[in-house]
Amino acid sequence: MARAVTTRHKTIATTAAWIVALLIFFPILYTIITSFKSEQEAIQGFSLIPSGTTESYAEVQAQSGYFHFFLNSVILSVGSTILALIIAIPAAWSMAFSPTKRTKDILMWMLSTKMMPAVAVLFPIYLIFRDSGLLDSRIGLMIMLMLINLPIVVWMLYTYFREIPGEILEAARMDGASLWGEIWHVLTPIAVPGIASTMLLNIILAWNEAFWTIRLTTTEAAPLTAFISSFSSPQGLFWAKLSAASTLAIAPILIMGWFSQKQLVRGLTFGAVK
Amino acid sequence: MATKQTGNLARFMLAPSVLLLFVWMIVPLAFTLWFSFQQYNPLNPIRDGFIGFSNYMLFFNNPAFAAAIINTLLIVVCVLLITIIGGILLALLLDQPMWGQGIVRILVISPFFVMPPVAALVWKNMIMHPGYGVFADIARFFGAQPVDWFAQYPLFSVILIVAWQWLPFATLILLTSLQSLDGEQKEAAEMDGAGFVSRFIYLTLPHLSRAITVVVLIQTIFLLSVYAEILVTTNGGPGYASTNLPFLVYQKALLEFKIGQASAGGIIAVILANIVAFFAMRAVGKNLDK
Numbered sequence: 001m002a003r004a005v006t007t008r009h010k011t012i013a014t015t016a017a018w019i020v021a022l023l024i025f026f027p028i029l030y031t032i033i034t035s036f037k038s039e040q041e042a043i044q045g046f047s048l049i050p051s052g053t054t055e056s057y058a059e060v061q062a063q064s065g066y067f068h069f070f071l072n073s074v075i076l077s078v079g080s081t082i083l084a085l086i087i088a089i090p091a092a093w094s095m096a097f098s099p100t101k102r103t104k105d106i107l108m109w110m111l112s113t114k115m116m117p118a119v120a121v122l123f124p125i126y127l128i129f130r131d132s133g134l135l136d137s138r139i140g141l142m143i144m145l146m147l148i149n150l151p152i153v154v155w156m157l158y159t160y161f162r163e164i165p166g167e168i169l170e171a172a173r174m175d176g177a178s179l180w181g182e183i184w185h186v187l188t189p190i191a192v193p194g195i196a197s198t199m200l201l202n203i204i205l206a207w208n209e210a211f212w213t214i215r216l217t218t219t220e221a222a223p224l225t226a227f228i229s230s231f232s233s234p235q236g237l238f239w240a241k242l243s244a245a246s247t248l249a250i251a252p253i254l255i256m257g258w259f260s261q262k263q264l265v266r267g268l269t270f271g272a273v274k
Numbered sequence: 275m276a277t278k279q280t281g282n283l284a285r286f287m288l289a290p291s292v293l294l295l296f297v298w299m300i301v302p303l304a305f306t307l308w309f310s311f312q313q314y315n316p317l318n319p320i321r322d323g324f325i326g327f328s329n330y331m332l333f334f335n336n337p338a339f340a341a342a343i344i345n346t347l348l349i350v351v352c353v354l355l356i357t358i359i360g361g362i363l364l365a366l367l368l369d370q371p372m373w374g375q376g377i378v379r380i381l382v383i384s385p386f387f388v389m390p391p392v393a394a395l396v397w398k399n400m401i402m403h404p405g406y407g408v409f410a411d412i413a414r415f416f417g418a419q420p421v422d423w424f425a426q427y428p429l430f431s432v433i434l435i436v437a438w439q440w441l442p443f444a445t446l447i448l449l450t451s452l453q454s455l456d457g458e459q460k461e462a463a464e465m466d467g468a469g470f471v472s473r474f475i476y477l478t479l480p481h482l483s484r485a486i487t488v489v490v491l492i493q494t495i496f497l498l499s500v501y502a503e504i505l506v507t508t509n510g511g512p513g514y515a516s517t518n519l520p521f522l523v524y525q526k527a528l529l530e531f532k533i534g535q536a537s538a539g540g541i542i543a544v545i546l547a548n549i550v551a552f553f554a555m556r557a558v559g560k561n562l563d564k
Contacts, residue, residue, distance in 0.1 A: 013370035020364065021381040024441065028384055030408065031396050046411040087294065090287030098284035106292065113299045115551040117499045119520040120540035123527045124305030147298045154291055179283060208389040210502035215528070225502070228391040232506035239406060242399060246392045257387035258380050265450045269488045273447050 028250070035243035042239035056244035066245060069227035073249075075138055076213070076223050077206035080145035081199055084153045087146070089195070092157035093187065097169065107158065110151040118148075118211045129216055138221045141213060145206045153202055156267045160194025161187075197263035200256060204264075207253050224249040303544070310537035329534035333542070336535075341514040342522040346546075349433055349518055350497045354490060356437040361444030361489070362482065366474075368445070369452050379449075386442040390502035397435045398424065398507045428508045428516035435503050440496075444489045451485035452478070494550050498543070519543050 022029075034042050035057070036050035060066045095103045125144075126135075134140030164187065172186040188195075210225040217226050228249055231242050257264070265273055313325045333339055368378060385393065401408050402423040410420035423431045455478065463473050499520045504510055510517035510525065517525070523543065527536035 010371050010373070013367065014372040014374065017367050017370070017372050017378045018374070020367065021378040024438070025381040025384055027393075027396050027401055027438070028388065030400055034400060043406045046408060046415075087290050091291035094284035094287040098281065100281075100284075106288070110291070110295055112551055113295050115495050115547050116299060116303070117520060117540070117543040117547050119499060119501070119523045120306055120544045121302035122524065122540070123309065123533055123536060124302035126528070127305070128302070147294060150291060150295060204387060208387070210390040211499070214391075214502065214505070215524075225389050225391050228389070228395060229502065229506050231395055232391075232509075239399060242395060246396055249392055250388050253389070254384055254387045257383065261379070261383060261446060262450075264383075264386075265447055268443070268492060269447060273451055273485050273488055 028254075031243045032247050033243075034240055035247045037240050037243075039238070039240045042243070056240040057248070060241050060245045060248070063241075064227070064245075066227070066248065069222055069224050070248065072138065072221055073207055073223035073225075076141055076145060076221070077203045079138070079142045080149065080206050081153075081202045083142060083146040084150050084202060085157075085195065085199060088150060088153040088157055092154050092161050095154075096158055096161035096164070097166065107155065110154055114148075114151040122215065125212075126215070135216060136218045136220045136222070141216055141221050141223075144212050144216065145209060148209065148212070149202050149205055152205070152267060153198055156198040156201065156263075157191075157194065159266065160198070161191060164190050197260065198267065200260045201263050201267040204253055204257055204260065306537045306540050308537075309533050310541050312534050312537075314533045315531050316533065325534070329538040330542075333535050333538045338514045338517060338522055339539075342517050342519045345429060345514075345516060346498065346518040346520075348429060349436065349500055350494055352433045353437045353440060353497055354493060356433075357440045357444040357493065358486060358489060360437075360441050361448045362486075364441070364445040365448035365452050366478075368449050383442045383446055385438050386440070386446075388439065390439070391506050393439050394435050394503040394506045397431075397438070402431060424508050425512065428512060432500070432503055432507060432516050435507070436497065436500055439503075440493055443493070447485050447489050448482060451482055455481050491550070491553065495547070498547055498550065519546070 030048075033048055033050050036052050036054065037047075038051060038053050038055060041047070041051060095107065129135045129140055132140075134143075168186060168190065169182055172182050207223075208225070210229075213223050213225045214229055217223070228245060231238065231245065310329050311324055311326060313323050313328075364382065368375070368382065372378070388396075399407065404410055404420045404422040404425075407420075409423070413420040421427075459477060460473070463477055468476070500518060501520050501524070504516055504518065504521050508516040510521050514522075519539065520543065523536050523539040526532045526539060
């Protein structure tokens with residue numbers, strides 16, 4: 001017996017939810033609005049209606065070469081994700097389909113590496129990077145981001161792979177498929193949605209990583225996290241420019257994030273909440 | 275049907291991940307442990323050598339250490355309280371039937387995808403700036419004196435920004451858990467005449483307990499190492515008012531080049547994280563058996 005939802009109840013819930021949601025979203029909204037103001041407008045007090053100028057965007061690119069940092073963010077987040085997937089897919093596959101007594105221990109141990117505070121290894125990593133010429137290099141940072149997110153990638157893939165019924169594999173084996181054939185022709189097509197979700201979440205995490213990306217780069221390999229941090233000491237009027245740079249930095253990941261809400265829950269709780 | 279060949283191949287496939295993570299975890303940590311017992315300053319290399327626990331004593335006796343530990347714990351506890359209580363209330367609200375639920379969800383979850391430096395700078399300049407921020411505009415509208423948040427309430431300001439970033443995460447997870455609550459159970463409780471409050475206490479809250487545990491543990495891991503938010507807003511100050519343990523270690527290592535002390539601080543951070551991790555692993559591990 002379904003309870004009829006009264007229109008009044010729904011109206012109140014809708015109003016309350018929209019007010020709260022807009023308050024939470026407000027800092028982002030206001031940043032986007034301010035990015036379309038001129039520097040003079042930006043400091044003339046509260047206003048939700050910008051003049052619509054795009055001069056701040058042009059200036060951010062002209063003054064600081066914004067696109068260079070944007071490109072680094074793309075290369076680093078996508079590159080480290082692909083690297084992590086190449087290493088993690090076989091591992092997750094073997095743990096999901098040939099589990100041993102130690103599988104659970106290995107998984108838990110991998111998770112534990114994620115809990116090591118980055119700051120504890122800051123100096124050794126800094127030294128290793130400096131001495132091997134990896135400081136401010138894209139490849140060094142890519143490896144770093146890959147290592148940081150590898151446990152999450154293995155875990156997420158494992159929880160997806162585990163849901164694939166083993167009978168499908170056995171049927172393929174009966175048909176004489178080799179082990180590699182089994183992986184690439186049978187398993188991979190079924191696993192694609194899980195792999196895609198893992199990839200999406202991992203790109204988001206890598207894009208927003210703001211410790212190593214700031215500390216191990218200066219200019220050449222610096223992604224948007226490092227670029228935005230350079231705005232921390234303001235020089236003159238910079239509100240509109242900061243807003244434009246911020247909007248560009250978060251827009252692509254915000255849109256990706258909206259599509260990955262479900263995967264986010266699953267990935268970040270290591271499958272504990274689905 | 276695992277043949278010996280399959281078993282070998284499985285190990286072979288697992289090896290790269292395990293090896294990489296092992297090296298990544300052990301090698302730098304061993305370095306840090308070694309440095310924590312050394313007198314080592316890259317700018318003054320003559321006095322290098324083994325000095326026992328002196329770095330730990332120096333770190334403990336530094337007045338900044340106590341401040342950093344207290345600030346670290348304050349950030350963790352306050353943000354957890356705000357996000358869990360706020361997250362439960364928000365999840366209950368978003369679970370109601372409404373118009374435009376999809377858009378509301380998108381708006382609420384958005385702050386989580388904002389990179390930490392952007393979140394911190396937007397709050398610092400657009401919202402909380404004493405001259406041009408929205409808070410100052412509101413204060414002036416009511417004829418009040420605008421507050422210089424980062425000078426007067428530095429730790430509170432950092433907590434506010436971090437809570438804003440993590441509230442969406444707590445809300446999303448609690449909402450996901452709430453939506454898996456059996457509708458029939460809810461209806462049965464309603465038929466029995468259970469009011470909203472008793473339904474919440476006896477049915478909803480126990481159901482959410484698992485999700486709450488997960489939120490607490492995962493957020494704690496990230497909150498123990500808040501860094502960028504402090505770097506771009508208060509830079510740890512004024513004094514040590516908003517310095518947490520990771521930030522103190524960063525200052526010691528890369529600004530003052532007191533590598534020994536920084537390493538001792540790093541090892542203390544590891545111990546702190548391990549205490550949390552111990553409970554985290556048990557909670558997540560239980561799920562594996564199901």
